[in-house]
Amino acid sequence: MKRITLVLVVICALMSCKNEDKEVNTVEAIDEPAENIETIKEQSIAEIKAKLVDEGFQVFDYIDEKTKDTTLMQQYFIAFLKRGPIRNQNEEEANKLQSAHLAHLGKMYELGYADISGPFGDDGEIRGITIYNVPTLQMADSLANADPMVKAGRLVIEVHPWWAAKGFPLR
Template structure:
């Protein structure tokens, strides 16, 4: 859908070019200058990117496996579609043994914790993170999109809250369908 919207936007820009006329005739007032040519070339490049075919199931699976991810397929009985499953790692962030920081220290750790999680997301290592809504021992989760438990463990333990002992990490392999979203 987003490709269709982008394509329609590009086409509307192209069709709405401001062709100035003289004396009511459809004659250009001036010749096309270099800037307009570059703009049209840029528009064509954008149009090519919009029209680029999405990757096939086999291409996505091959890319993941080349990076070391574990995958498997199954056929959805209802739709008869092939579903690609990928192994992720879910990290449970649990209350740590060292929770004696004063309010100011705890706030600084929280800011560093959020910055760490934001960086993990930006780099593509984590797909989703968030706290739980109760005040239980498990404080939140992060789902790591990395090929190995060792990598997920290393990234999770690099969190400033974990380093300070305020949080502890418990990681489990977790399978999810590639490309499915939360609703």
């Protein structure tokens, strides 16, 4: 229970760092590492699209029929963290792995590689997800497999491409 509470506190802290200001036909560019947040300014959809394409991201846009605004879609990668085959660590080792796992996820967020992570609320086979904001499946897979829990075999990774509207906040 303490671990779940700790994970939820970390997720809430990470979520509270996001800025949710919106303007018509603009989205806030938040692809830079956290240390450059002060220099981020609002850009047009065309500017953001050009930058993403230049960086190797897959994108497309469309006109929203209701609002007549241009919506920019970006390909992200969802990593499903699944129960791994090696779960025989003692409590002390499991706690150390959990701390290293949370530090890894926090670092991925700080560096701008991951936009959100979190555990599922049941005790199923899929333990949680991370949404990676990187240009390729190979990069997402490499970052996900660098997780100490994955390296220890306590979790295994399954990564899938996923499309979402750029700049839309969670609600």
